[in-house]
Amino acid sequence: MLVTVPGSSSNLGPGFDCLGIAWKLYDRIAFEPAGSLVITGCEERFRGPDNLAYQGFAAAFAEKGLPVPGVRIEFLQCDIPVSRGLGSSAALLAAGAAAANELGGLQLSGAELLDICTRIEGHPDNLAPSIFGGFTAAVCENGKAVTASCALHPSWRFLAVIPDFELSTAEARRVLPDSFSRSAAVFNLSRTALLLQAFENGDMDLLRFSLRDRIHQPYRLPLIPGADRVFAAAEEAGACACISGAGSTMLVIADSHTAVESCLTALSVAFPAWKLIKLEPDTNGLQISR
Numbered sequence: 466m467l468v469t470v471p472g473s474s475s476n477l478g479p480g481f482d483c484l485g486i487a488w489k490l491y492d493r494i495a496f497e498p499a500g501s502l503v504i505t506g507c508e509e510r511f512r513g514p515d516n517l518a519y520q521g522f523a524a525a526f527a528e529k530g531l532p533v534p535g536v537r538i539e540f541l542q543c544d545i546p547v548s549r550g551l552g553s554s555a556a557l558l559a560a561g562a563a564a565a566n567e568l569g570g571l572q573l574s575g576a577e578l579l580d581i582c583t584r585i586e587g588h589p590d591n592l593a594p595s596i597f598g599g600f601t602a603a604v605c606e607n608g609k610a611v612t613a614s615c616a617l618h619p620s621w622r623f624l625a626v627i628p629d630f631e632l633s634t635a636e637a638r639r640v641l642p643d644s645f646s647r648s649a650a651v652f653n654l655s656r657t658a659l660l661l662q663a664f665e666n667g668d669m670d671l672l673r674f675s676l677r678d679r680i681h682q683p684y685r686l687p688l689i690p691g692a693d694r695v696f697a698a699a700e701e702a703g704a705c706a707c708i709s710g711a712g713s714t715m716l717v718i719a720d721s722h723t724a725v726e727s728c729l730t731a732l733s734v735a736f737p738a739w740k741l742i743k744l745e746p747d748t749n750g751l752q753i754s755r
């Protein structure tokens with residue numbers, strides 16, 4: 466059985482731990498019943514029971530109070546870079562839980578898979594787009610996630626600027642304060658409301674204004690050397706930028722091919738070792754095939 470799961474960019478400026486967009490950037494993983502746990506097709510360090518695809522698989526069986534059966538997990542395609550803020554851990558958890566659901570006949574709904582994986586991941590913002598596809602808002606309260614599908618105008622163009630260094634989510638969360646001032650809270654919630662309108666209507670001026678944030682980016686940018694160059698290149702091209710998830714990837718958002726191409730040219734000269742990938746939204750979410 467084959468699971469194809471999209472990566473995602475979460476946060477999108479002010480929508481910390483809530484907003485996310487799924488990308489046509491996929492991991493493909495085969496799951497087959499086996500006598501014990503066997504993991505192939507990935508680096509040695511990911512072949513143990515702490516592999517996130519297996520964690521998701523085991524958690525879905527545990528949810529039903531069932532023992533976890535042996536399984537062979539084969540990574541066939543790993544296009545979502547690891548520890549770069551493109552939702553690779555959420556994608557793996559979701560793939561594993563969905564595979565368990567299918568192989569074990571567990572009859573869990575998409576919403577239940579999201580709840581199970583959110584308990585492990587801690588926040589639903591990458592999981593919701595990976596499972597359902599598209600642009601999502603997701604909130605988890607008392608172990609239950611509530612999600613909404615948000616509108617994305619077809620004129621948006623996206624460029625992932627992927628540094629040649631990893632940034633662990635744990636480290637990128639550790640630098641955040643535990644509490645925020647009222648003005649920071651109002652700054653972010655008001656811009657999140659405007660951001661949804663900007664994305665829906667293809668309004669670049671509104672997006673540029675509303676993509677700003679005071680909850681996470683100011684604390685994380687020092688962990689991403691070169692991020693200032695990305696902001697500058699985006700601005701020069703008439704586009705704007707934010708950190709993708711917890712980073713290290715930066716997401717450039719534009720309303721024309723020309724702006725994306727101009728950022729691509731400038732940034733490939735500035736950062737020859739970084740990867741620049743034009744992204745398109747995925748609207749299907751996780752897919753299972755036999």
Ligand code: HSE
Nearest residue numbers: 475482590634710711
């Ligand atoms: N919302 C999360 C964060 C995404 O910014 O820490 C990373 O998993």
